Amino acid sequence: MTATIPAPVEQLDRPAVPPARGELSTAVVDLLHGRRDDVPDPTAADPFGDDLQLALALTGELHYRGLQGVDDELEWAPAVASARHAMQDHFLAALRKQLPGGDDVEEVVAELVVEPVDGTGVSHHLAAEGTVEQFTEYVAHRAHYHRKEADPQAWVIPRLQDAAKAGLVTVEHDEYGAGRARAMHSALYAQMMLELGLDPGYGAQLAVTSRWVLAEVNLQTLCGLRRSLRGASVGMFAVIELTSSPGSARFVQAARRLGLGPATEHFYAEHVEADAVHEQVLRRQVLAPLLALEPGLAGDVVLGMQASGWLGDRFAEELLTAWGRGASSLVAA
Numbered sequence: 001m002t003a004t005i006p007a008p009v010e011q012l013d014r015p016a017v018p019p020a021r022g023e024l025s026t027a028v029v030d031l032l033h034g035r036r037d038d039v040p041d042p043t044a045a046d047p048f049g050d051d052l053q054l055a056l057a058l059t060g061e062l063h064y065r066g067l068q069g070v071d072d073e074l075e076w077a078p079a080v081a082s083a084r085h086a087m088q089d090h091f092l093a094a095l096r097k098q099l100p101g102g103d104d105v106e107e108v109v110a111e112l113v114v115e116p117v118d119g120t121g122v123s124h125h126l127a128a129e130g131t132v133e134q135f136t137e138y139v140a141h142r143a144h145y146h147r148k149e150a151d152p153q154a155w156v157i158p159r160l161q162d163a164a165k166a167g168l169v170t171v172e173h174d175e176y177g178a179g180r181a182r183a184m185h186s187a188l189y190a191q192m193m194l195e196l197g198l199d200p201g202y203g204a205q206l207a208v209t210s211r212w213v214l215a216e217v218n219l220q221t222l223c224g225l226r227r228s229l230r231g232a233s234v235g236m237f238a239v240i241e242l243t244s245s246p247g248s249a250r251f252v253q254a255a256r257r258l259g260l261g262p263a264t265e266h267f268y269a270e271h272v273e274a275d276a277v278h279e280q281v282l283r284r285q286v287l288a289p290l291l292a293l294e295p296g297l298a299g300d301v302v303l304g305m306q307a308s309g310w311l312g313d314r315f316a317e318e319l320l321t322a323w324g325r326g327a328s329s330l331v332a333a
Helices: 023-032 050-061 072-076 078-098 105-112 122-128 132-146 162-175 185-195 211-225 227-258 262-293 295-324
Strands: none
Touching (some): 023 050, 023 078, 072 078, 078 211, 078 295, 105 227, 105 295, 122 132, 122 295, 132 227, 132 295, 162 227, 162 262, 185 262, 211 227, 227 262, 227 295
8 A cells, every 4th residue: 555654743742631530540640649648559449440440541651751730750759659569460460360371372372363253353343334433432542552652562672682672673663663753653543543533642532541441551561661571561562463464454444444534544554564574573583582582481471462362352342342332432521
């Protein structure tokens, strides 16, 4: 496909703090605004619930571009770091209980690269019968990841060495537009959002984003910033690159069927081509040398892969259930 790459959105983006979704996220908002100096015990909260996931996302955003009206110095302030760590531990412990575990990376990879014949995921639905409104909702949810695309994985670069580091940076270089700002995948996503009538600002959709997308990015941030979970960080990244090409092709099909415009089609077409190449790089130039050097990380790589799949499945179920009822999947204000 030939397309003119649109110019990036030139503005300084920093998300506004969205409305809280419960006691814990209210406490975190108050902590970030200096109205309190601690938060409740997070183990009383649903580890996969809206409240904890938003609270964790807010503390996580301090590692990225920060939040409007929140002092950057709070990123590693003891009270914030303590709350963030406690919420992460609660979330991670609950997530581990949902996963089969294991350390056979090749077996998991083999399962990932074979698509089921009777696929029923979001991309299948949108390609076959989804509406413009549903496609736009999906894009709004996924903005929480794609407007920072490749950033969570950048944390793991200094935690790798030699061939695995070089291979991962090769993929990251493409994600960041190979040195061209307007070709960065996050910039292409912003242009698609504009075309669909969405506010493309970084974090502008945070208030309506599904807890499952928040959870995915929360886990990426967690694993990227903990050296002990560098294997899981690579595993999550591998899932993205190993599995996105066929789904992106279906999003292209959906965009064409719905007449959504060139920026929308271009974003997904770019991922069909790029991720087909990245699949091989991740397998041969990242996973293989990483595990040859540190075979003990195999279990963590599998953890990252399984967690990514489990959270993605929950997100798909949530969307398809809402759409099946004729309802919006966006979080109500």
